[in-house]
Amino acid sequence: MNSFSELSAPYTKGFSYPNAETMFAAYQKELYRFDQCYRRFMYSNDVVELNGWTFLQTLKTWMGGQYASVMSQLSLTWGSFVAADDGLLTKWQLQDSRNQQNFFNDYVKPYIDGGAKNRAFVLISDALRYEVAQEILARAVSTNRFKANLDGVLGVLPSYTALGMAALLPHKRLDYKATANADVLVDGKPTVSLDQRSAILQGHDGIAIKSDELVAMGKEAGRDFVRPYKVVYLYHDQIDATGDKQATESETFNACQKAINEIEAVIKYVINNLNGSVVFVTADHGFIYQEEGLEAADKSSLDEKPAGTLKAKKRYLLGENLGTSNKAWCGNTNVTAGTNEGLDFWVPKGANRFHFTGGARFVHGGAMLQEIVVPVLTVRVTDNEKSKVRPVEITLLGSIRKIVTNRQKFEFIQTEAVTDKILSRTALISLRDPEGDRLISNEASISFDSSSNLMDERKKTVMLTVLGGTYDKNKDYALVIRDANTKAEIDRVNFRIDLALSNDF
Numbered sequence: 001m002n003s004f005s006e007l008s009a010p011y012t013k014g015f016s017y018p019n020a021e022t023m024f025a026a027y028q029k030e031l032y033r034f035d036q037c038y039r040r041f042m043y044s045n046d047v048v049e050l051n052g053w054t055f056l057q058t059l060k061t062w063m064g065g066q067y068a069s070v071m072s073q074l075s076l077t078w079g080s081f082v083a084a085d086d087g088l089l090t091k092w093q094l095q096d097s098r099n100q101q102n103f104f105n106d107y108v109k110p111y112i113d114g115g116a117k118n119r120a121f122v123l124i125s126d127a128l129r130y131e132v133a134q135e136i137l138a139r140a141v142s143t144n145r146f147k148a149n150l151d152g153v154l155g156v157l158p159s160y161t162a163l164g165m166a167a168l169l170p171h172k173r174l175d176y177k178a179t180a181n182a183d184v185l186v187d188g189k190p191t192v193s194l195d196q197r198s199a200i201l202q203g204h205d206g207i208a209i210k211s212d213e214l215v216a217m218g219k220e221a222g223r224d225f226v227r228p229y230k231v232v233y234l235y236h237d238q239i240d241a242t243g244d245k246q247a248t249e250s251e252t253f254n255a256c257q258k259a260i261n262e263i264e265a266v267i268k269y270v271i272n273n274l275n276g277s278v279v280f281v282t283a284d285h286g287f288i289y290q291e292e293g294l295e296a297a298d299k300s301s302l303d304e305k306p307a308g309t310l311k312a313k314k315r316y317l318l319g320e321n322l323g324t325s326n327k328a329w330c331g332n333t334n335v336t337a338g339t340n341e342g343l344d345f346w347v348p349k350g351a352n353r354f355h356f357t358g359g360a361r362f363v364h365g366g367a368m369l370q371e372i373v374v375p376v377l378t379v380r381v382t383d384n385e386k387s388k389v390r391p392v393e394i395t396l397l398g399s400i401r402k403i404v405t406n407r408q409k410f411e412f413i414q415t416e417a418v419t420d421k422i423l424s425r426t427a428l429i430s431l432r433d434p435e436g437d438r439l440i441s442n443e444a445s446i447s448f449d450s451s452s453n454l455m456d457e458r459k460k461t462v463m464l465t466v467l468g469g470t471y472d473k474n475k476d477y478a479l480v481i482r483d484a485n486t487k488a489e490i491d492r493v494n495f496r497i498d499l500a501l502s503n504d505f
Contacts, residue, residue: 021097027130032373071350097154104168107378122233122280122282134150145382153373158333162184166184173340181311211262218452218453222274240287242254243359244359250361252287253289263281281378288370289363300352318345319345350368392424426447427446432480442465446460466499
């Protein structure tokens with residue numbers, strides 16, 4: 001990955017694009033790297049500081065200033081496309097880009113309609129920003145078992161949870177309920193709770209469940225649970241649950257790292273244990289986060305909320321007949337989210353906030369690219385992997401490659417869970433002299449047959465006893481792993497033998 005300085009070099013005079021479509025595409029291709037680089041640095045700095053080291057403090061200050069400058073320049077350029085007389089607030093559509101409210105029809109429905117046995121898994125992670133999803137993409141394509149691609153769709157505005165979550169559900173119509181809470185309705189039905197979303201999905205042979213609850217079921221119970229459904233929506237909340245609270249917003253980037261690991265684990269669970277062939281990973285919205293404290297210049301001060309305000313948050317106001325303000329970008333959700341009965345909204349210009357009450361470093365709701373470029377990551381099983389049946393893979397744990405006692409313990413891990421396509425295997429493990437492949441220890445037999453998704457439950461330990469004799473401490477001997485059925489060699493790891501104690505045999 002390029003350094004922040006390398007990323008900034010082509011943009012010393014700011015950002016310039018001919019239109020919104022080009023800049024939206026540029027964010028997906030390269031501009032997201034500014035956010036990713038900043039997040040990775042700040043996350044690493046936090047790890048260093050936890051160990052009591054402060055040598056990165058000067059660089060941290062520099063990085064904060066550079067990122068703030070990039071954010072300011074990005075907001076100026078992108079803002080010119082948002083607020084123009086014929087800009088995005090008047091149409092909220094981009095050529096060659098999809099809108100978030102069409103997610104189900106554009107992604108899910110074509111897949112489940114493509115075959116009687118097709119079941120779609122949709123993992124929705126609250127506040128999963130595009131650049132974080134890009135890191136999950138990189139992990140997915142690093143294995144030859146998966147193929148994956150990442151799209152960026154134009155998110156709804158205001159970019160907040162209730163509206164984004166509703167937009168992702170199958171629907172013919174989005175509406176606002178005429179109450180003080182401004183609840184979002186899907187085809188006249190409420191969408192606030194998990195149970196309410198699940199009820200909507202039931203009309204499409206679907207169900208909703210928290211991702212951790214499904215994973216906790218394990219293989220067999222999980223298969224039984226999803227079997228009746230064509231669509232399974234999995235809800236995950238790590239980033240927003242952390243960043244959206246004043247007490248924990250400073251842990252936002254740590255939460256991003258946890259989310260990456262958790263989402264990767266859910267994808268593997270669905271494909272390896274539930275026979276899933278495709279997983280769509282998306283979000284309700286993204287977020288803006290800056291480690292440094294905010295100043296008055298970052299605030300779009302409002303003397304008072306306009307009459308008709310129903311919701312007032314740091315990054316948006318939502319209500320009826322709000323009028324306009326020169327301190328905000330103003331629009332209507334009929335245009336920016338496709339709601340049948342639209343509400344007026346104000347969002348602060350650029351990356352500003354309306355107020356700093358409570359946590360203010362982690363925010364969303366506005367029209368910045370970090371908030372409204374919503375990721376849709378599609379992960380599939382490779383075509384040859386679908387029909388491939390193979391035994392589980394086994395790896396030796398630990399980096400020590402010297403044996404110093406007659407009895408030596410070796411720890412192995414079964415790198416993946418047993419499934420219908422990944423079979424258990426029994427291995428024969430021994431120490432051998434490469435000259436003639438002569439046994440120099442007992443040969444242990446051990447089965448690797450765990451279907452658990454927990455790595456600790458897939459670890460096995462073997463104790464080998466070195467046979468009596470003389471061993472050259474400068475010579476390589478081998479730990480050999482063979483398949484018990486085929487006798488084929490699975491792996492061979494070189495060891496030195498330097499016995500510290502005299503051999504009793």
